Amino acid sequence: MFGLDRKDTVFMLIVVVIALSAPILLNPWPAASQMAQFNAGYPDLMQRFVVYGIFAIGFNILFGLTGYLSFGHAAFLGVGSYAAVWMFKLLSMNIIPAILLSMVVAGLFALVIGYVSLRRSGIYFSILTLAFAQMSFNMAYSVLTPLTNGETGLQLALDDPRILDAANTTNSLPVTNLFGAEMRSSVTWNVGGWSFDFSVGYYVCAVIMLIAFYTSVRIFRSPFGMMLRAVKSNQQRLNYTGINSRPYTLAAFVISGMYAGLAGGLLAAMDPLAGAERMQWTASGEVVLMTILGGAGTLIGPFLGAGFIKYCENIFSKINDQILHQWFALLPDWLENTLVTVLHPFIGKGWHLTLGLIFMLVVVFLPGGLVEGWNRITGLFRRKPKAKPSATTEPAE
Amino acid sequence: MGILEVNGVGKNFGGLKALSNVNLSVKENTVHAIIGPNGAGKSTLLNCLVGKLIPDTGTVTFAGQSVLGRKPHQINQMGISRVFQTPEIFTHLTVMENVLIPCFARRDGSFRMHAFETVANEHDIVEQAEAMLKDVKMLDKRHMLAANLSRGDKRRLEMAMCLVQEPKLLLLDEPTAGMARADTNNTIDLLKEIKASRPITMAIIEHDMHVVFSLAERITVMAQGTPLVEDTPDNIKGHPKVREAYLGEAQV
Ligand SMILES: Nc1ncnc2c1ncn2[C@@H]1O[C@H](COP(=O)(O)OP(=O)(O)OP(=O)(O)O)[C@@H](O)[C@H]1O
Ligand SMILES: [Mg+2]
Numbered sequence: 001m002f003g004l005d006r007k008d009t010v011f012m013l014i015v016v017v018i019a020l021s022a023p024i025l026l027n028p029w030p031a032a033s034q035m036a037q038f039n040a041g042y043p044d045l046m047q048r049f050v051v052y053g054i055f056a057i058g059f060n061i062l063f064g065l066t067g068y069l070s071f072g073h074a075a076f077l078g079v080g081s082y083a084a085v086w087m088f089k090l091l092s093m094n095i096i097p098a099i100l101l102s103m104v105v106a107g108l109f110a111l112v113i114g115y116v117s118l119r120r121s122g123i124y125f126s127i128l129t130l131a132f133a134q135m136s137f138n139m140a141y142s143v144l145t146p147l148t149n150g151e152t153g154l155q156l157a158l159d160d161p162r163i164l165d166a167a168n169t170t171n172s173l174p175v176t177n178l179f180g181a182e183m184r185s186s187v188t189w190n191v192g193g194w195s196f197d198f199s200v201g202y203y204v205c206a207v208i209m210l211i212a213f214y215t216s217v218r219i220f221r222s223p224f225g226m227m228l229r230a231v232k233s234n235q236q237r238l239n240y241t242g243i244n245s246r247p248y249t250l251a252a253f254v255i256s257g258m259y260a261g262l263a264g265g266l267l268a269a270m271d272p273l274a275g276a277e278r279m280q281w282t283a284s285g286e287v288v289l290m291t292i293l294g295g296a297g298t299l300i301g302p303f304l305g306a307g308f309i310k311y312c313e314n315i316f317s318k319i320n321d322q323i324l325h326q327w328f329a330l331l332p333d334w335l336e337n338t339l340v341t342v343l344h345p346f347i348g349k350g351w352h353l354t355l356g357l358i359f360m361l362v363v364v365f366l367p368g369g370l371v372e373g374w375n376r377i378t379g380l381f382r383r384k385p386k387a388k389p390s391a392t393t394e395p396a397e
Numbered sequence: 398m399g400i401l402e403v404n405g406v407g408k409n410f411g412g413l414k415a416l417s418n419v420n421l422s423v424k425e426n427t428v429h430a431i432i433g434p435n436g437a438g439k440s441t442l443l444n445c446l447v448g449k450l451i452p453d454t455g456t457v458t459f460a461g462q463s464v465l466g467r468k469p470h471q472i473n474q475m476g477i478s479r480v481f482q483t484p485e486i487f488t489h490l491t492v493m494e495n496v497l498i499p500c501f502a503r504r505d506g507s508f509r510m511h512a513f514e515t516v517a518n519e520h521d522i523v524e525q526a527e528a529m530l531k532d533v534k535m536l537d538k539r540h541m542l543a544a545n546l547s548r549g550d551k552r553r554l555e556m557a558m559c560l561v562q563e564p565k566l567l568l569l570d571e572p573t574a575g576m577a578r579a580d581t582n583n584t585i586d587l588l589k590e591i592k593a594s595r596p597i598t599m600a601i602i603e604h605d606m607h608v609v610f611s612l613a614e615r616i617t618v619m620a621q622g623t624p625l626v627e628d629t630p631d632n633i634k635g636h637p638k639v640r641e642a643y644l645g646e647a648q649v
Contacts, residue, residue, distance in 0.1 A: 003513070003515055003518075004515075005515075005517060218512065218513055218515070219512050221515050221516060221517070222511055222512050222513060222514050222515060222516065223497075223501050223505075223509075223511045223514055223516055223519065224509075224510065224511050224512040224514075225512070226490075226494055226497065226498065226501075226516055227498065227501070229487075229489065229490060229494075230487050230490060230494075230498055232489065233487040233488055233489040233490055234485060234486065234487050234488065236469075236485060237485040237486060237487060238487075238498070239468070239469040239470045239473075240447060240469050240470075240473055240478075240479055240481075240485065241470075241473060241478075241498055241499045241502050241558065241562075242470050242473035242474045242499070242502040242503070242506075242507055242562070243470055243498070243502050243507055243508070244468070244470045244507040244508050245470075247508040248508065251510060251512075255512075
């Protein structure tokens with residue numbers, strides 16, 4: 001269906017169902033329960049999941065397929081956000097023109113940076129992309145202030161032209177919308193002790209993510225995707241086979257730049273402001289972590305990695321000593337206190353430590369990321385395959 | 398005029414003269430063997446033909462056009478395919494994908510933005526690749542990762558990747574090195590079949606004299622960066638200079 005084979009169609013449908021029912025699936029604990037703090041089903045966080053998922057899915061088209069490790073992808077995310085906010089200021093609060101422009105601008109930007117950076121490979125390529133991204137970040141802070149509003153960040157103002165929108169008669173800033181449906185509006189459904197939020201913003205992001213994911217599946221299965229994997233495997237052989245690898249890598253770079261721009265545009269669509277810190281190298285590093293953690297070169301891995309990191313960031317960082325004391329309240333005092341002291345560095349602000357450890361464990365024991373972990377677990381339950389030579393390259397889900 | 402003309406080619410690596418004043422003419426639709434002791438410059442000569450190296454002096458023309466200054470992919474698109482001395486294959490891809498890539502390169506040229514096609518639905522190309530794998534008796538291994546193949550199979554795969562492009566000129570750098578006797582004989586038969594079935598020129602570097610004398614119509618003997626003699630296999634066998642420079646050594 002839709003140009004996918006049966007296995008991919010089934011897989012795609014599962015992703016669709018999960019994405020659409022996420023507001024329920026991610027809220028497994030009743031709102032009043034102790035565990036409610038582990039619920040991730042609130043619009044703001046779910047939007048982050050899918051937006052950073054898009055970012056990582058796009059990054060994976062470059063890194064996972066061609067092996068070119070870019071350390072500057074946050075620049076495209078940032079450029080996308082700026083482009084989108086400018087659209088909100090000048091044209092309309094409708095998010096469609098905004099995200100279209102953010103993709104176009106990020107794509108053009110990626111074309112320029114990619115054209116130069118792809119003249120080198122390996123570590124030199126990584127350094128070039130890092131240099132370009134840092135340059136963009138610093139310029140956004142300094143000389144480009146008229147475009148970026150420097151340190152304050154680009155924001156909406158009451159007197160922005162917004163030529164397509166009706167004149168703003170209220171005294172408050174307008175909100176982003178999709179043909180009138182406000183991004184932040186949501187419906188809450190209370191059943192039993194549970195409370196589920198279905199927000200317009202999340203569903204818009206989720207549908208766009210599904211389109212982005214579908215596109216990536218098609219690219220993976222296409223001759224183009226096969227050429228990109230060949231670049232990673234043996235670029236020299238590819239050239240002696242009559243393929244010019246440069247335009248392929250450049251196309252992959254631009255496509256992944258456009259994914260990043262789309263993610264940046266969506267961030268702005270959820271919250272219409274853009275700051276330079278979005279382009280900082282830590283943000284570029286984060287998408288590398290997401291992709292490797294989830295499983296570079298696999299279809300769903302980067303998305304899982306993005307979700308995992310954003311979940312840790314938002315949930316682990318909220319746990320504090322008090323909460324730990326509550327959890328261990330049943331234990332003897334001395335044990336309770338020891339446990340809390342031991343766990344203290346790993347929670348709250350220390351969540352980076354937890355994440356770092358998990359990352360190290362995954363890289364050492366599961367080089368294929370969370371997806372490999374999943375495949376190993378399901379492998380345990382599956383019958384031993386017949387003695388037929390099977391491919392392990394197939395980028396399985 | 399041969400389909401491949403090498404004139405006065407020289408190549409130095411630092412102080413080392415790897416090639417000096419090499420002249421070689423390969424006639425269309427013949428099998429031309431290049432033999433010579435280790436370090437004679439045979440692989441270096443091939444490198445100059447496919448754009449891996451640019452010779453310091455001299456000219457190389459293929460079918461009347463200069464290959465110098467062209468990129469490897471452009472030279473391949475002119476109709477030259479090469480099997481390397483150490484197998485160059487896509488080790489992370491399956492055997493089938495390894496053969497599909499040259500098929501796409503042949504159909505679509507050096508670049509095409511086919512991001513919304515599906516490999517499995519390109520039936521012509523898939524059939525073509527399967528037929529080729531059948532010819533090299535590797536069809537049953539098509540789902541295997543190329544990295545997991547035996548050395549001999551890697552060579553056969555690389556040969557299949559080159560042959561499926563139906564090149565005008567096929568360059569083979571020790572295609573049977575590391576193969577078992579039976580595989581070597583299969584390879585000889587395969588190359589003979591290919592040769593008989595369609596117009597193709599082959600230049601083959603080989604240490605195994607059995608292979609050379611089974612296939613070659615002309616033989617060039619190289620030593621120390623220059624061709625010593627060029628003649629028919631029968632004449633080469635008895636040539637005193639050749640015995641001295643090469644055959645004596647190889648038969649020890
Ligand atoms: N890239 C290089 N840099 C420096 N020296 C090189 C390079 N390539 C080849 N040589 C040297 O040039 C000489 C010719 O090497 P070449 O590989 O062409 O020999 P060959 O005839 O193919 O030998 P063999 O039968 O062992 O494959 C050797 O002395 C080799 O060490
Ligand atoms: Mg050699």
